[in-house]
Amino acid sequence: MEKIVVHVDSDLEDLIPGYLENRRQDVEAILRALENKDFEAIRVLGHTMKGTGGSYGFELITDLGRALEKAARDLDEASVKQSAVSLRDYIQAVEVVFQ
Amino acid sequence: MLDKILIVDDSIDNRQLLSKTLGRAGYEVVEASEGQEGLARALEILPELILLDIMMPGIDGYQVCDLLKKDALTADIPVIFLSARTETRDKIKGLEIGGVDYITKPFDRGEVLARVQTQLKIRHLMKDLLDKQKRLEEDLRAAAFIQETLLPANLPTWPSLEISWKFLPCELIGGDIFNVVPLDEAHVGFYMVDVSGHGVPSAMVTVSVSQLMSPDSGYLRKKISSPPYYQIVPPGKVLQALDKEYPFERFNKFFTMVYLLLNIPQKKMTYSSAAHPPPLLLHRDGGLELLGKGGTIIGLNGIVPFDQEERELQPRDKVIIYTDGVVEYQNREEELFGPERLYDLARTLSKEPISKILDAIYEGLMDFGRQAKIQDDVSLLGIEVK
Numbered sequence: 001m002e003k004i005v006v007h008v009d010s011d012l013e014d015l016i017p018g019y020l021e022n023r024r025q026d027v028e029a030i031l032r033a034l035e036n037k038d039f040e041a042i043r044v045l046g047h048t049m050k051g052t053g054g055s056y057g058f059e060l061i062t063d064l065g066r067a068l069e070k071a072a073r074d075l076d077e078a079s080v081k082q083s084a085v086s087l088r089d090y091i092q093a094v095e096v097v098f099q
Numbered sequence: 100m101l102d103k104i105l106i107v108d109d110s111i112d113n114r115q116l117l118s119k120t121l122g123r124a125g126y127e128v129v130e131a132s133e134g135q136e137g138l139a140r141a142l143e144i145l146p147e148l149i150l151l152d153i154m155m156p157g158i159d160g161y162q163v164c165d166l167l168k169k170d171a172l173t174a175d176i177p178v179i180f181l182s183a184r185t186e187t188r189d190k191i192k193g194l195e196i197g198g199v200d201y202i203t204k205p206f207d208r209g210e211v212l213a214r215v216q217t218q219l220k221i222r223h224l225m226k227d228l229l230d231k232q233k234r235l236e237e238d239l240r241a242a243a244f245i246q247e248t249l250l251p252a253n254l255p256t257w258p259s260l261e262i263s264w265k266f267l268p269c270e271l272i273g274g275d276i277f278n279v280v281p282l283d284e285a286h287v288g289f290y291m292v293d294v295s296g297h298g299v300p301s302a303m304v305t306v307s308v309s310q311l312m313s314p315d316s317g318y319l320r321k322k323i324s325s326p327p328y329y330q331i332v333p334p335g336k337v338l339q340a341l342d343k344e345y346p347f348e349r350f351n352k353f354f355t356m357v358y359l360l361l362n363i364p365q366k367k368m369t370y371s372s373a374a375h376p377p378p379l380l381l382h383r384d385g386g387l388e389l390l391g392k393g394g395t396i397i398g399l400n401g402i403v404p405f406d407q408e409e410r411e412l413q414p415r416d417k418v419i420i421y422t423d424g425v426v427e428y429q430n431r432e433e434e435l436f437g438p439e440r441l442y443d444l445a446r447t448l449s450k451e452p453i454s455k456i457l458d459a460i461y462e463g464l465m466d467f468g469r470q471a472k473i474q475d476d477v478s479l480l481g482i483e484v485k
Contacts, residue, residue, distance in 0.1 A: 009208075011119070012119070015116060022111070039404070047154060047183055048112075048183075050204070050205070051205055052205060053205055054204075054206075055205040055207075056111070056116065
C-alpha cells in the first residue's frame, strides 16, 4: 500500500501513536456497531473523530469522521462500511513526519 | 501562581492534546471526562477558565454551562465552548447560555491558545477592576462615616429649644452639611450648606466649610481686646467672610448657605442667606413665613451684599431649614415635590413637635417618590422655641 505522508508538529510526537491506536480501535468498534445496527454509537464515534483528526494534523480523519456521522444519521450501512474501511486503510498507510 | 484551566471533554484524545498545549504554555491543567465530573471539579478547584465540550454522555456542555452560571461560586468563571458542532445556531446557543467564546473542532492549537490568553487577560483585568471598586467603596464608606460625624451630634440641650434633623445623601457621601454651633450661654448658631454637585469633591468642600463654622475659627466669634474678649459675628458678616474665603475658582464649586443666629433668652433670631431655599418660620396657628433675606451664592466675591434680618420668635414657633434636594425631588413621573407641598405639610402640622414635622416631611417625600432614587442630598434642620 502506498504510504501517505502527514506532517505533524514535533511536540505531538508522544501523543501520535496513542491517537492512531485509538482510531484502530474505533474501526473495530464501528464494525461491531454496524453488525448490531447501532447507528447511534457509530454517529458518536464519527462525531468525535471529526473533532479530533484535524487537531492532530490528520485532516482525512476529520473528513472520514464527518462522513461516518452523516452515514449513521442516514442509517446508510454501505457508507458506514466504506468509511470504516477507508479509515482502516488510511491508518495502515499513514507515515507521520514530525517537524 | 499558574492559572488553572479545567478541560471538560469525553474524548481522551482532545484532553491530552489540550493538556499538552496549555501545559507547555504555562497553565495548570485539570481534566474531567464528563459533565457531572466537570461541575464537581469546577467547584473544587475554581479554575480561571473552563474549556467545555458540548456532546458528552450524561449532561451535555450546554447544561453544564447553565449550571455553572447559576452557581454563585462558579458564575464568573469564563467558559469557552470547544465543539465539533459547527452550525451557527449551536454557537449562538453556546454564547447565549453564558459562554464567552466558541471554538469549533477540529481546532488549531494556536487559535485555542490565543483565545484562552485573551479571556484570561480579560478575567484578570475584571478582577483588578472589581478589586479597585471594592477599595473605592470602602474608602467612600469611611468618608461617609467621617462626614456623618460633622452632622449635629451630642448637642447640648437647652430647656427652651427643641432641635431635630434629617439627612439623606443621594450618594454615599454628599454635598450638604449642616450643624448646630453653641457660641456661648446665650447664643447658638444654625447653618446649612449645599455645595454644587455631589460625591467626593462636594463632600470635601463641606468638610472645609464646616471647619470654619466652628466657635473658635474666628468666623462666628471674633476675638476682641476687651471683656468678654469675643464678639459674636452677625450672620451677614459671616457669609461675607465665607464668600471671600471661597471664590468659585478655589474649588470650581459654589454653594448656597443659610446661617441663623439665635439669642436664646431674648428669643431673637438673626439670619442671612446665600441664595439658599428660604427657611420656613412656622407659627403655632399655621401661619407660615419665608425667611428670604440675603445675597447671592457663595463664590461670587460679594457682587450682592448679604442682607440680614432679625425676627422675634414666639413660643411654639418653628424654623425649618432645608436644601433644594427636598423641593426638587422628582418622582417616577418626573413630577417635582415642590415648595407648596412642603409648605402645606408644615402648615398642617404646625401644632406638632418639630421632630414630628420633620418625620412627616421625610415620609411625605418618600410617599411622593414611591421609592424613586433621590436625585440630590436631602437635608432638614428644625428648631422649635418652647
